[in-house]
Amino acid sequence: MFPSEFEYRRAESVEEAITLLAEQEGQTEILAGGHSLLPTMKSGLASPDVVIDIGGIDDLHGVDRGDGVVEIGALTSYSTVAGDDTLHDAMPAVTQAAEAIGDVQVRNRGTVGGNLAHADPASDLPAAVLAADATLHAAGPDGHRTISADDFFTGLYGTALDDGELLTAVEVPTHDIGTYVKKPSPSSGYAMVGVAVVIEFDDGVVDSARVAATGAVDHAMRLPVVEEELVGTTLDEDDISAAAAHATDEIEAFELMDDNQASAEYRSTLLEVYTEQAVTGVTDRSGTAP
Numbered sequence: 001m002f003p004s005e006f007e008y009r010r011a012e013s014v015e016e017a018i019t020l021l022a023e024q025e026g027q028t029e030i031l032a033g034g035h036s037l038l039p040t041m042k043s044g045l046a047s048p049d050v051v052i053d054i055g056g057i058d059d060l061h062g063v064d065r066g067d068g069v070v071e072i073g074a075l076t077s078y079s080t081v082a083g084d085d086t087l088h089d090a091m092p093a094v095t096q097a098a099e100a101i102g103d104v105q106v107r108n109r110g111t112v113g114g115n116l117a118h119a120d121p122a123s124d125l126p127a128a129v130l131a132a133d134a135t136l137h138a139a140g141p142d143g144h145r146t147i148s149a150d151d152f153f154t155g156l157y158g159t160a161l162d163d164g165e166l167l168t169a170v171e172v173p174t175h176d177i178g179t180y181v182k183k184p185s186p187s188s189g190y191a192m193v194g195v196a197v198v199i200e201f202d203d204g205v206v207d208s209a210r211v212a213a214t215g216a217v218d219h220a221m222r223l224p225v226v227e228e229e230l231v232g233t234t235l236d237e238d239d240i241s242a243a244a245a246h247a248t249d250e251i252e253a254f255e256l257m258d259d260n261q262a263s264a265e266y267r268s269t270l271l272e273v274y275t276e277q278a279v280t281g282v283t284d285r286s287g288t289a290p
């Protein structure tokens, strides 16, 4: 199918993009990698009056390593993130999620910012940035602000970004021990359920744990009871399965997604199984708990 007619505008800077966003009348969409926007436009699910292409904004491309933090520009591709071995050591939960996205074409074109701003309930990166306790940077007519990943995902395709705001970067605290695993949809590759885990140890005992899931309900979410159950353990097999048994504790049955990919009941089982796998993956990848 062909999209309906729209006006195409191209921004060369963040400031120009914000001005263009403020000037437009009617429905406006930002074009980043185009891998979610263009299919929805072609299928008629989105018919924006104006499309603002931000792909040429150099400042939004690339990865910066700081002290205890990695800042990823919104237009950075998944391949750039997944293809850098040093990033695998610095933020394994995020690089493993980037690696797990779609196929090579999608990973070359899709952008970190587009993935997070689009907030598809089955996207991989939202779970990883939640587990990693990331901070998102937004720019808009009122200037720059930061939003904690905990506050960013608000519902089905919903985020804390205001109208006219652009996601410019995501800042990920470095973490030695983290992982992401998913059950991919056989048809699309999106996560039927995906779970990310970031853990810190103190003298062989779990000091803090952040566990987050995607694909289960209409937006990525933390699994607080699992986190509480993991703290204070040494992550032996029994600790992990006892904690994973709490994966759905904070989810009402009606909240679980139920569609032609997976029933709510199946998703509930997947969530427990993949939580167990993700935490086990943490111990596998680091040898034993330090």
Ligand SMILES: Cc1cc2nc3c(=O)[nH]c(=O)nc-3n(C[C@H](O)[C@H](O)[C@H](O)COP(=O)(O)OP(=O)(O)OC[C@H]3O[C@@H](n4cnc5c(N)ncnc54)[C@H](O)[C@@H]3O)c2cc1C
Binding pocket: 029, 030, 031, 032, 033, 034, 035, 036, 037, 038, 039, 074, 100, 101, 102, 103, 106, 109, 110, 111, 112, 113, 114, 115, 117, 118, 120, 122, 123, 124, 125, 161, 165, 166, 167, 168, 188, 189, 190, 191
């Ligand atoms: C075949 C296929 C398989 C896929 N498989 C997976 C998968 O396994 N896992 C997964 O997570 N995703 C998957 N995707 C989705 C893909 O990762 C998309 O690229 C991503 O969801 C959107 O990123 P984008 O850069 O393409 O954004 P676009 O499609 O350009 O934009 C998407 C939306 O986000 C908004 N937006 C984009 N950038 C910004 C920004 N900087 N600030 C504010 N708003 C912005 C736009 O207005 C638009 O509404 C798949 C897509 C395809 C086509």
